[in-house]
Structure formats: structure tokens, C-alpha cells
Amino acid sequence: MASSTPDSPWPSSTHDSFSGSFNIHIEEANPDDILPVLEDPTSSTSYSHNIPKPPPVPSKACTQNKLFKRLSQSCYVPNETIDTWDKLFKEAYGADVYICTKDESSIPVHSSVLTIASPVLGKFLQQSKVRNGMRYIKIPGVPYEAVYAFIRFLYSSCYEKEEMKKFVLHLLVLSHSYSVPSLKRVCIYILEQGWITKENVVDVLQLARKCDAPRLSLICVRMVVKDFKAISSTEGWKVMKRVSPALEQELLESVVEADSRKEERLKKKEEKKVYLQLYEAMEALLHICRDGCRTIGPRDKVFKGSQVACGFPACKGLETLVRHFSGCKTRVPGGCAHCKRMWQLLELHSRICNEPELCKVPLCRHLKEKMQQQTKKDEAKWKLLVSKVVAAKDTLGPISGRRSRLS
Numbered sequence: 001m002a003s004s005t006p007d008s009p010w011p012s013s014t015h016d017s018f019s020g021s022f023n024i025h026i027e028e029a030n031p032d033d034i035l036p037v038l039e040d041p042t043s044s045t046s047y048s049h050n051i052p053k054p055p056p057v058p059s060k061a062c063t064q065n066k067l068f069k070r071l072s073q074s075c076y077v078p079n080e081t082i083d084t085w086d087k088l089f090k091e092a093y094g095a096d097v098y099i100c101t102k103d104e105s106s107i108p109v110h111s112s113v114l115t116i117a118s119p120v121l122g123k124f125l126q127q128s129k130v131r132n133g134m135r136y137i138k139i140p141g142v143p144y145e146a147v148y149a150f151i152r153f154l155y156s157s158c159y160e161k162e163e164m165k166k167f168v169l170h171l172l173v174l175s176h177s178y179s180v181p182s183l184k185r186v187c188i189y190i191l192e193q194g195w196i197t198k199e200n201v202v203d204v205l206q207l208a209r210k211c212d213a214p215r216l217s218l219i220c221v222r223m224v225v226k227d228f229k230a231i232s233s234t235e236g237w238k239v240m241k242r243v244s245p246a247l248e249q250e251l252l253e254s255v256v257e258a259d260s261r262k263e264e265r266l267k268k269k270e271e272k273k274v275y276l277q278l279y280e281a282m283e284a285l286l287h288i289c290r291d292g293c294r295t296i297g298p299r300d301k302v303f304k305g306s307q308v309a310c311g312f313p314a315c316k317g318l319e320t321l322v323r324h325f326s327g328c329k330t331r332v333p334g335g336c337a338h339c340k341r342m343w344q345l346l347e348l349h350s351r352i353c354n355e356p357e358l359c360k361v362p363l364c365r366h367l368k369e370k371m372q373q374q375t376k377k378d379e380a381k382w383k384l385l386v387s388k389v390v391a392a393k394d395t396l397g398p399i400s401g402r403r404s405r406l407s
Contacts, residue, residue: 082156089113089155097125097135099151101144107151111135117154120178139174146170153183164190169207176211188216196220198227202236206244224251225258275392277314282349282389284314285322289361293319321345351386 088110095108115122121137128135139147146167153159153171164171168190175184196204196219205220224231231237241248287293293315321342330336350367353359371379 082158085156086152086158089152096133097137099147100136100138101147102140102142103144105144106136107144107148109151113155118178118180142170142174143167146174150174150178150180150183153186154180157182159186165195168195169204172207172211172213176213184211184213188213191216192219196223198223198231199234199236201231202234202240206240206247209247221251221254225255228255271388272392275388278345278348278385278389279392280314281318281345282352284318285345285349285361288315288318288322318345347382348385348389351382352390 092108092110095110097109097111097114099107099109101107111125115125124137125135128137139150142150145163149159149163149167150171164186168187171183172187172191175181175187191204192215201220201223205217205224208214208217208220237248284293321338324338325342328336328339330339346361346363347367347370349361350356350364351371353361353364353368356365356368359365371382374382
């Protein structure tokens with residue numbers, strides 16, 4: 001039987017002490033069943049009921065209270081008022097300004113409305129000259145329909161859904177250029193609701209950067225990182241690579257960083273899984289040595305033929321390991337991997353146990369005394385392992401409660 005350290009085998013008397021602590025009912029044990037100690041690595045997922053339930057859906061009364069609050073604050077705008085402003089724009093009664101578009105079309109508007117709705121347009125109006133009682137402002141580079149939808153929004157905050165989806169990028173540029181944050185929020189919302197595709201995400205990203213839309217920019221970057229292979233082969237990526245190599249380098253770095261974070265998360269997840277299994281093994285070992293489980297337990301434990309098998313998954317693998325450990329004939333230090341694993345579990349338990357004088361786990365006090373002989377390097381490694389295993393206790397409940405739920 002091997003020791004916990006290859007260079008310092010435990011004396012044979014400890015083997016006799018361990019074997020004498022158990023009442024073992026003889027049955028065939030397959031050594032292949034010993035690896036790993038915990039046979040069901042997904043057992044910890046069965047305790048998800050400890051996660052608190054989500055809060056309830058807000059009731060209708062809550063919605064009504066919000067409506068009353070809006071009314072009390074005089075923030076409610078009836079549809080009639082909105083229709084009035086929309087009608088004022090469409091009929092252009094008393095208009096004193098013409099908005100000229102790139103196709104030499106013009107839209108009659110009111111200077112007072114433009115000045116209030118857009119401070120940028122207000123400054124343009126102050127600088128414009130009056131000709132025949134009218135002022136003229138040019139909005140170049142944008143289709144007439146987009147300019148029409150933009151000006152209409154300044155009046156009544158109304159828009160046609162199809163027009164908004166068709167000219168959303170133009171309207172995003174106009175809302176940023178002429179400082180209309182309410183329209184900008186609408187454009188960003190529409191872009192976020194499934195408008196962005198693999199083919200246009202690079203273009204939207206560049207536009208979001210220029211229009212100071214950080215949330216939209218972040219969504220585009222995440223989309224590029226998530227499906228980099230497909231997006232990097234699009235025409236938009238090729239154009240961006242040619243005209244903006246700095247942005248390409250930034251996106252490539254984001255992809256590499258995301259891959260590194262993913263690998264780190266997977267690594268931590270696997271480590272946490274191991275610590276959870278070790279903690280379960282510690283509790284299962286204490287359960288076997290104190291209460292007895294299946295066909296193995298303390299010397300004073302009397303097994304009943306009608307005893308129900310334990311439903312805790314960790315006990316089965318540990319029971320097989322204990323059975324092998326008590327009867328193993330290999331005495332070469334480090335010669336038996338199963339015994340070495342058992343020694344490590346016993347030592348880990350002795351480091352966690354706070355009551356070695358009363359503990360029923362074999363060799364608990366003996367191993368605590370042996371700790372004094374270890375080097376500082378080994379001691380530091382064990383302390384780190386113990387801290388990780390103890391921290392795993394927060395994610396699992398007591399063994400008794402989990403066994404009853406699994407039975």
C-alpha cells in the first residue's frame with residue numbers, strides 16, 4: 001500500500017489501524033470502478049433548486065400606477081396633440097424656411113420649431129440669409145425621404161416603421177449631426193432589434209463609432225467576436241481593412257482577448273468542478289466512517305438486509321476505493337495509484353477536520369501529527385488546496401439534506 005508521499009511510506013501499523021476501523025461486507029470490487037472517486041461528475045448540478053426564484057411579473061396595478069404618476073407630473077401627451085403637430089408639419093401652414101435636399105427638392109418648415117428641436121439647426125438659421133421672405137438650409141448627402149422623416153420627427157416624434165427601417169442609418173447620422181438625442185435613441189433601438197447582420201455589422205460599427213453610440217458599438221464588436229470567421233470574409237470587412245487598418249487591428253485583438261477569456265473560464269470551471277468533487281468526497285468519507293453506507297461502515301455498525309442503498313453519488317466510488325485500500329497487498333511506495341489517492345483523501349480530511357480527537361475517520365489524528373514533518377513548500381500547496389475545497393462548501397448544502405433528496 002502506498003503512502004501519501006512517494007519518499008516517505010507510512011508504517012504498516014497504520015494499515016492495520018485503518019482496516020480494523022471498518023466492518024466490510026465482502027463483495028467483488030472492480031478496480032476500474034475506483035477511478036474517479038466521484039463517479040457522477042454532474043452530481044453537483046442536481047442542487048440548482050438552491051437558486052432563488054425570479055421576481056414575479058409586474059401586475060397591471062403597477063402599470064396603472066406608472067400612468068397615474070405620469071399624469072400627475074403633467075408629462076402625458078395625448079394623441080390629439082401629436083396629430084396636431086404632425087398636421088402642422090405636413091400642411092406647412094405659416095412656414096418660413098425651406099430645407100433643401102441633394103436632389104434639389106425642398107421641404108417647407110417653421111424656424112421656431114427647428115430652433116427648439118435642434119440647437120444645431122437653430123444656429124444655421126441665424127447664419128442664413130432671407131430671400132423673398134424665406135430662409136434656406138441645405139442638408140446634403142441624404143435622400144429626400146430620409147430628410148422628410150427627420151423633419152417630421154422634429155415636429156411630432158412620429159415616424160413610419162418601414163421608412164425608419166429603410167433609412168435608419170441616414171437618420172442615425174442626422175440625429176447625431178443635428179443633436180436630436182430622442183431620434184438617436186430610436187435609431188439605436190431599431191438597429192439592436194435584429195437589423196444588424198453579418199454583412200452590414202462592420203459598416204454599422206464604423207458608423208456607431210462616428211456617431212458616439214457606445215452601446216451599439218459594443219453590440220457590433222461582440223457580434224464580430226462571436227462569428228469572426230464568417231464576418232471577416234464579407235465585403236464590408238475587406239473595405240474596412242483597406243481604409244481603417246487600426247480598427248481591424250482593434251477587432252483582431254478583441255477576438256484574441258475573447259478566446260483567452262473563454263479558455264480561462266473553462267479552466268476555472270474545471271478547477272471548480274474538481275474542488276466540488278473533493279468536498280463531496282470529504283463529506284462522503286465522514287458519512288461512511290461515522291454512519292456506514294451500503295456494505296461498509298464502522299466496526300460497531302450492523303447492516304440490515306433491507307437497508308436502502310445510499311442515494312448520494314459520491315459514496316459509491318469512495319466505498320470501492322476504501323474496500324481496495326483496506327485489502328491492497330502492494331507495499332511499494334507510490335506503487336498503487338488507488339492507494340495513493342486514498343492517502344491523499346485521508347490527509348485532506350485531516351487538514352480540514354477540527355475535531356481529530358473525536359473524529360471517526362481512521363488515521364485522522366495520526367496524519368495531523370505527520371503534518372509537522374512536511375516541508376514549507378508542501379505545506380503551502382496543501383493550504384491552498386484546503387482553502388479551495390472549503391470555499392466549494394458555499395455552493396453545496398449538507399450531505400444529509402442532499403442524500404435525502406437524491407434517495
